[in-house]
Amino acid sequence: MTFVDLLGFGPKGWGLALLTGAFLTLIVSIVAxxxxxxxxxxxxxxxxxxxxxxxxxxDAYTTLxxxxxxLLIIYLFYFGGSSVVSGIAHGxxxxxxxxxxxxxxxxxxxxxxxxxxxxxxxxxAYLAIARxxxxxxxxVGMSRGLMFRRILVPQVLRFALPGLGNTWQLTLxxxxxxxxxxxxxxxxxxxxxxxxxxxxxxxxxAAGALYLVLTSVSGVLFxxxxxxxTRGLRRS
Amino acid sequence: MNMLKKLGCSVAAVMLAxxxxxxxxxxDYKTVTIAMExxxxxxxxxxxxxxIVGFEVDxxxxxxxxIQAECKIIAQDWDGMIPxxxxxxxxxxxxxxxxxxxxxxxxxxxxxxxSTPASLVVNKTGPLAKLxxxxxxINLTKNPKxxxxxxxxLKAALKGKTIGVQVSTIHATFADTYFKDVATIRExxxxxxxxxxLMAGRLDAxxxxxxxxxxxxxxxxxxxxxxxxxxxxxxxxxxxGVGMGIxxxxxxxxxxFNTALDxxxxxxTIKKLSLQWFKMDTxx
Amino acid sequence: MDFPFLSATMLRLLAVLPLTxxxxxLSILFGGILALGLTWLRSRKDKILPNxxxxxxxxxxxxxxxxxxxxxxxxxxSMKEVQQSFLWPFLREPFYCAVLALAxxxxxxxxxxxxxxxxxxPYGQIEAGIACGMSRWMRFRRIVFPIALRQALPAYSTxxxxxxxxxxxxxxxxxxxxxxxxxxxxxxxxRALEVYLCAGLIYLVLNFAIARAMAALxxxxxxxxxxxxxxxxxxxxxxVL
Numbered sequence: 001m002t003f004v005d006l007l008g009f010g011p012k013g014w015g016l017a018l019l020t021g022a023f024l025t026l027i028v029s030i031v032a033x034x035x036x037x038x039x040x041x042x043x044x045x046x047x048x049x050x051x052x053x054x055x056x057x058x059d060a061y062t063t064l065x066x067x068x069x070x071l072l073i074i075y076l077f078y079f080g081g082s083s084v085v086s087g088i089a090h091g092x093x094x095x096x097x098x099x100x101x102x103x104x105x106x107x108x109x110x111x112x113x114x115x116x117x118x119x120x121x122x123x124x125a126y127l128a129i130a131r132x133x134x135x136x137x138x139x140v141g142m143s144r145g146l147m148f149r150r151i152l153v154p155q156v157l158r159f160a161l162p163g164l165g166n167t168w169q170l171t172l173x174x175x176x177x178x179x180x181x182x183x184x185x186x187x188x189x190x191x192x193x194x195x196x197x198x199x200x201x202x203x204x205x206a207a208g209a210l211y212l213v214l215t216s217v218s219g220v221l222f223x224x225x226x227x228x229x230t231r232g233l234r235r236s
Numbered sequence: 237m238n239m240l241k242k243l244g245c246s247v248a249a250v251m252l253a254x255x256x257x258x259x260x261x262x263x264d265y266k267t268v269t270i271a272m273e274x275x276x277x278x279x280x281x282x283x284x285x286x287x288i289v290g291f292e293v294d295x296x297x298x299x300x301x302x303i304q305a306e307c308k309i310i311a312q313d314w315d316g317m318i319p320x321x322x323x324x325x326x327x328x329x330x331x332x333x334x335x336x337x338x339x340x341x342x343x344x345x346x347x348x349x350x351s352t353p354a355s356l357v358v359n360k361t362g363p364l365a366k367l368x369x370x371x372x373x374i375n376l377t378k379n380p381k382x383x384x385x386x387x388x389x390l391k392a393a394l395k396g397k398t399i400g401v402q403v404s405t406i407h408a409t410f411a412d413t414y415f416k417d418v419a420t421i422r423e424x425x426x427x428x429x430x431x432x433x434l435m436a437g438r439l440d441a442x443x444x445x446x447x448x449x450x451x452x453x454x455x456x457x458x459x460x461x462x463x464x465x466x467x468x469x470x471x472x473x474x475x476x477g478v479g480m481g482i483x484x485x486x487x488x489x490x491x492x493f494n495t496a497l498d499x500x501x502x503x504x505t506i507k508k509l510s511l512q513w514f515k516m517d518t519x520x
Numbered sequence: 521m522d523f524p525f526l527s528a529t530m531l532r533l534l535a536v537l538p539l540t541x542x543x544x545x546l547s548i549l550f551g552g553i554l555a556l557g558l559t560w561l562r563s564r565k566d567k568i569l570p571n572x573x574x575x576x577x578x579x580x581x582x583x584x585x586x587x588x589x590x591x592x593x594x595x596x597x598s599m600k601e602v603q604q605s606f607l608w609p610f611l612r613e614p615f616y617c618a619v620l621a622l623a624x625x626x627x628x629x630x631x632x633x634x635x636x637x638x639x640x641x642p643y644g645q646i647e648a649g650i651a652c653g654m655s656r657w658m659r660f661r662r663i664v665f666p667i668a669l670r671q672a673l674p675a676y677s678t679x680x681x682x683x684x685x686x687x688x689x690x691x692x693x694x695x696x697x698x699x700x701x702x703x704x705x706x707x708x709x710x711r712a713l714e715v716y717l718c719a720g721l722i723y724l725v726l727n728f729a730i731a732r733a734m735a736a737l738x739x740x741x742x743x744x745x746x747x748x749x750x751x752x753x754x755x756x757x758x759x760v761l
Contacts, residue, residue, distance in 0.1 A: 013284065014284050016284075016285075017284055017285070017286060020286075063724070063728075064724070066681075067681070067685075067723060067724045067727040067728065068685070068720045068723050068724060069684075069685040069686075069687075069688035069689075069699065069723055070685065070688075071688045071689060071691070071692075071699060072688055072699055072702070072716055072719055072720055072723065073720075075699075075702075075703070075706075075712070075716055076712075076713070076716040076717075076720065079316070079319070079706065079712035079716070080712040080713035080716055082319075082323050082325070083323070083712065083713055084713065169581075169582075172584075173583070173584040173585070174584075175584075176584035176586045176587060177584075177586060177689075179586075180692070182311065182312065182313050182316070184286070187584070187586060187587065190587075191590070192274075192275065192282060193284075194590075194594065195275060195426060195428030195429070195432070196275070196277070196281065196282070196428065198428075198431075198432065198435070198455060198457045198458075198598070199598075200432065200590070200591075200594040200595045200597070200598045201591070201595040201596075201598060201599060204587055204590050204591040204594065204595045205591065205595070207587050208579075208583045208587045208588070208591065211582065211583045211584060211587060212578075212579065212582045212583055215581075215582040215583075216578075216582060315703075315707050318710070319710050319712075322710075403704070403707055404707050404708075422694050423694065423704070424694060425692075429594075429694075432594055432597070432598060433597070435598065436597040436598055436603060436612075437603050437608075437612065438597065438612050438613075
């Protein structure tokens, strides 16, 4: 079978399967990024807070999710997760099955890992905001909520964009590991295709190429967003 | 206090209802979820469109029709099969899983619907091309003495070699039991992976199910592979045929499938499917 | 808390820690050498070489390590040309395939770190070296390299820690390192949570030790950024020692 046969969209072609896998990879990564930004914001807040306990919690989280291999965390959430969830459910008296589906386990695991890196990004971005602006906001009489909404969030996002771009690339690549849960993402799809046709080189090169497309297009998009967000900003 | 009591009562009521609901549903068996790897040709395989097809898919569909249940077939990695069944992720395992004493400790099995021997696969140009007993099959339950002799002969020939097996299979157990002290055993997640390494020359031999390896040997990339050494079937490790794995507390379901299997054997359906997918009759 | 099981698991996992460390050390070593080569390529002034290095970095930073590993192990392994080449005794073994994949991956990231570190050396210092009549090699040895090393250390230590985590991927090509053995124990006993927590603990302690060592190295290399100890200060503030 020729190269085109294998990768094409014909009856024996795996082209559509690979693209579907790539789409799922994208979805998992986006969900993970969103989960990560929620946790990242919390962790940044914890680390910036005056409370020692919060600092320690933030540090512990970051150390944990940056110090343990991503593969192990995914295994923990997927294989270990079902027993935890079932245990909790049984504690509530609910019998029967309580599973952590591969998508949830994978997205959550990658999301929490992403959160550890995003926490650092947000923390740095927050510290980059001129103190004078915060003082001015308080002087003018803005409530904390208003100050958060009008002053802090827009500027944090602006400064965080380069770091976020980095973290997104990391998340996208970490999502390849979710394939060990059986989720049929790009990695899994290409492994299946390679396994059943015994054309390993072909399919892994194809997978690599598709990942390259995803990362480079994302890179371009983030660069555009950065350019837009920092327009008018004098950077040293 | 009144609000709290009301809240407490409603929570208890909901939990009670859920419990009853769950209990009532569990024994109905109107829908049955069956797990397969989708990577174990010709028992079950995944085609490019993502659908799982194969011998077991056809058998499952036939049996489900007989027990008047709707069957859903899902893909599950081999190493998560028994834990998944225990956790309730699905109701039946149909993945070429042999009935063994070890497995019977945790789960139940239906009657066997097939029985196939295990064999070593080697490279024609490799050091193991001339293994003793090639072409013969020994039933280890019926002829234990012959079996022992054949195993000893193989053991001598396999000294210092590397053998690949799929993790947590009867083949892995067999290799571990008999060949661990003379050869290096490497465990793989899927049969595709150990076949790939055998073709690449990283392994000297692979121990796997004969029918699962036949479609592999038929492919052009595998033209240098051949079956070698004595083939074995039955015995304490290889088990008593391939059956459907079912939870112990679903004895009802096991009974239903057994009745259906009897009928399917009686009217020749299983034999027909076996000839179609395996080109031979694999009846136990 | 099933202590007998936990301690038995820990012992089994610790028994393969040397393998993980070997994989890690070799990857860093070869990756570092390759990175230096890439950085040198990038510094060239001609048309082809820098672009070659750029392409390499683009590909290896844009694709997941898992894809790279499978490409090397299964992809190269399936090619007859490779099986009959002189590289086969190495590429045959999952260990060396993993070393190759990890090294090539870290080289891409490390070369960018080195490049940034070299660019961060203040040009004034190099000018002073030129003015003193130092040769190119002496400038590199005495000025550029020490400063660049100090500059690269924080980012490079992150990269080193990422490498310890990357060794876990070896388990996906049948390498029986810590994660691989953890999977095996989990498959045999079905006790996923306990086994993975033990394995996670080992990696945490390992990374903690490495982070501490790197911090100590940074401290050792930057005496000029610290306060002068009292014993070294002269009694007359006009004279700076």
